[in-house]
Amino acid sequence: MSGSDDDTAVVMARDLTKHFTVRRRAGRVRRDRVTVEAVAGVTFAVPRGTIVGYVGPNGAGKSTTVKMLTGILVPSGGEVRVAGLEPSRRRIELARRIGVVFGQRSQLWWDLPLADSFELARHLYAVPRSRHAARLTECVDLLEMAPFLQTPVRQLSLGQRMRGEIAIALLHDPEVLFLDEPTIGLDVVSKAKVRAFLADLNALHGTTIVLTTHDLGDIERLCSRLLIIDHGRTIFDGALNDLRDRFEPNRTLVVDLAAPQPALRIEGAQVVRVDGARQWLRFDRRTTTAADLVARVAVAADLVDLTVEEPDIEDVVARIYRDGSAAF
Amino acid sequence: MRGRLYWQLAKCGWRRQTTYRAATIAGMFTNSVFALVQGAVLVATLHAAGRRIGGYDTRDTLTYVWLAQALIGPLAIFGGTEIAERVQTGDIATDFSRPITLQGWWLSSDVGRAASAFVFRATPQFVIGAVIFTLAIPTSPVRWFAFALSVWLAVAVCFSLHFIADLAVFWTISPRGAISSQVLLMLALSGMLLPLGFFPTPVAHVLRALPWAAAVQGPIDVFLGHGNAGFSLLRQALWAVALLSAARAMAAAAHRKLVVQGG
Numbered sequence: 001m002s003g004s005d006d007d008t009a010v011v012m013a014r015d016l017t018k019h020f021t022v023r024r025r026a027g028r029v030r031r032d033r034v035t036v037e038a039v040a041g042v043t044f045a046v047p048r049g050t051i052v053g054y055v056g057p058n059g060a061g062k063s064t065t066v067k068m069l070t071g072i073l074v075p076s077g078g079e080v081r082v083a084g085l086e087p088s089r090r091r092i093e094l095a096r097r098i099g100v101v102f103g104q105r106s107q108l109w110w111d112l113p114l115a116d117s118f119e120l121a122r123h124l125y126a127v128p129r130s131r132h133a134a135r136l137t138e139c140v141d142l143l144e145m146a147p148f149l150q151t152p153v154r155q156l157s158l159g160q161r162m163r164g165e166i167a168i169a170l171l172h173d174p175e176v177l178f179l180d181e182p183t184i185g186l187d188v189v190s191k192a193k194v195r196a197f198l199a200d201l202n203a204l205h206g207t208t209i210v211l212t213t214h215d216l217g218d219i220e221r222l223c224s225r226l227l228i229i230d231h232g233r234t235i236f237d238g239a240l241n242d243l244r245d246r247f248e249p250n251r252t253l254v255v256d257l258a259a260p261q262p263a264l265r266i267e268g269a270q271v272v273r274v275d276g277a278r279q280w281l282r283f284d285r286r287t288t289t290a291a292d293l294v295a296r297v298a299v300a301a302d303l304v305d306l307t308v309e310e311p312d313i314e315d316v317v318a319r320i321y322r323d324g325s326a327a328f
Numbered sequence: 329m330r331g332r333l334y335w336q337l338a339k340c341g342w343r344r345q346t347t348y349r350a351a352t353i354a355g356m357f358t359n360s361v362f363a364l365v366q367g368a369v370l371v372a373t374l375h376a377a378g379r380r381i382g383g384y385d386t387r388d389t390l391t392y393v394w395l396a397q398a399l400i401g402p403l404a405i406f407g408g409t410e411i412a413e414r415v416q417t418g419d420i421a422t423d424f425s426r427p428i429t430l431q432g433w434w435l436s437s438d439v440g441r442a443a444s445a446f447v448f449r450a451t452p453q454f455v456i457g458a459v460i461f462t463l464a465i466p467t468s469p470v471r472w473f474a475f476a477l478s479v480w481l482a483v484a485v486c487f488s489l490h491f492i493a494d495l496a497v498f499w500t501i502s503p504r505g506a507i508s509s510q511v512l513l514m515l516a517l518s519g520m521l522l523p524l525g526f527f528p529t530p531v532a533h534v535l536r537a538l539p540w541a542a543a544v545q546g547p548i549d550v551f552l553g554h555g556n557a558g559f560s561l562l563r564q565a566l567w568a569v570a571l572l573s574a575a576r577a578m579a580a581a582a583h584r585k586l587v588v589q590g591g
Contacts, residue, residue: 074584092429106422125427
């Protein structure tokens with residue numbers, strides 16, 4: 001871990017590609033071989049201790065990337081390093097140092113009580129008994145799993161099972177946790193529990209977390225950094241706020257006036273809606289600050305209350321998906 | 329350290345098998361009915377042929393029938409591993425994310441499953457036969473020991489044959505062809521439907537040299553005291569080693585070419 005330019009990067013991908021060969025019908029008997037580029041040159045580095053969200057529409061190449069990072073898939077080209085190892089070549093060594101949760105797959109023994117899978121994990125990762133016990137207690141407490149530890153996995157609800165999946169991926173205290181759609185199908189309460197747990201894990205143990213998701217709530221709650229991939233390419237890499245600034249510079253100032261009045265005429269803003277004494281003013285934060293605007297409104301009218309609305313992250317991402325890299 | 333892990337995996341396999349009591353009882357019932365029919369047919373054949381074929385008299389034949397049926401459970405003659413299914417659903421990805429080889433994981437749990445099936449399914453199954461008929465039961469402890477060893481080698485051989493057939497799904501998309509061919513070959517060539525001694529001698533010689541014989545006829549020969557037990561065990565051991573190595577190589581090749589279907 002010395003001398004390289006990615007000293008603090010625990011996960012690194014450079015020009016990473018993966019293509020699959022698919023046979024397609026091209027006549028009665030003839031089959032054409034078609035190459036599908038699932039990942040077409042992705043580059044990023046994840047510093048130790050961060051939580052990175054990896055998002056993109058279905059088929060964008062997210063899961064394929066995660067499988068290459070965890071050594072399950074062999075890349076077609078480019079370079080990958082996780083915890084200093086080349087994943088596909090040193091899969092087993094790497095597996096001891098990372099945790100993986102696939103939201104739609106299970107690591108647990110379907111027919112056996114949850115506790116049996118946890119006990120097996122101790123041997124699988126050769127964790128000393130006392131450390132395993134401490135870690136297990138922590139996970140059971142934080143994820144509130146005590147009531148169903150002895151229940152066969154097949155009888156658990158999805159939310160309970162998913163907590164089990166996350167726990168078993170963490171019992172060996174991995175440096176990096178990969179989560180592929182960890183909150184898929186979960187109800188609001190279960191989602192909140194999972195998110196709070198992951199945030200605590202990152203804060204307490206410094207575990208690096210890479211998660212793919214369609215749920216932007218996961219991103220807003222957890223991720224300091226966001227990677228957006230589409231058609232196998234990275235189209236955004238940065239903080240959530242940068243994303244808003246870059247793709248949606250407009251903000252909305254909502255003002256409650258003392259009495260209803262016609263749409264205000266304020267420099268640097270445009271009234272987009274009037275409802276009784278409430279008015280919505282849209283402004284470009286690159287040219288106007290909210291403070292200036294508030295001052296101007298206060299001069300023009302009797303101001304009672306105000307709020308600034310951030311653009312909905314869902315809308316922003318939906319637009320990026322729709323326009324693809326043309327958004328640049 | 330690794331040994332403990334394999335032991336734990338075997339325990340999980342054991343516990344998992346014991347979960348399905350109703351299936352065990354249903355299986356025993358089916359196998360018993362089949363054994364009664366098969367026994368009647370083979371004994372009739374035997375009597376038509378002058379009461380002896382290829383070293384089998386009536387008692388050996390009935391013993392063969394009940395023993396072969398009893399071994400169906402531990403050897404999982406009809407059921408393969410779940411690997412093909414897991415490849416199709418994409419669950420195989422989780423298997424590859426564990427710090428253990430695919431074969432190590434599945435073989436260990438299969439050994440546990442087989443042990444449980446031997447105790448809770450094969451043993452009562454054979455006892456049913458022994459209560460109804462007079463069967464040839466070994467009296468020598470050495471023979472029992474050799475039989476136990478032979479059954480374990482058969483489990484390894486059977487596991488490998490299933491494992492290889494299942495892994496074919498990595499190349500063929502649909503696993504059905506390879507798996508049904510494997511089950512068919514197993515039934516036809518292993519001595520499961522007809523003792524290999526009932527085949528014409530030159531054919532029997534060839535069949536005994538094939539891996540399927542090591543799966544079923546091997547342990548039965550040792551139990552009945554047919555042929556040289558040491559030689560039979562050696563042949564089984566060679567097949568077990570060859571097939572386990574082949575399966576291992578194949579799993580490695582499968583990993584290299586892995587395309588997890590369904591993303």
